[in-house]
Amino acid sequence: GTAMALQRAKSPNRVWCFVGDMTRETGVFHEAYKYSTNFKLPLQWVIEDNNLSVHTPTDDAWGEKQAPPPGAIYYKYEMEYPHHGTGKWVNF
DSSP: OHHHHHHHTTOSOOEEEEEEHHHHTSHHHHHHHHHHHHTTOSEEEEEEEOSEETTEEHHHHHSSOOOOOTTOEEEEOOOSSOOGGGTOOOOO
């Protein structure tokens, strides 16, 4: 939607799409990424790797991770606060 509207309007703006490392391994991500690159949409993919998917470490669920796709920004990080699936809640 938004990326295509920006493209049609010839806007210099971009859409930034943040996904986790587990989402990056799914077929839906591949379809969306391929569509956005094939149509040269002004969309920047950002993959945030905390090696978790709700309750399961990504390595346990998928084994070896695939390399990030061309043009995507990828970074690993460790959270300061517990993941919501750990049973420990942080209220702000």
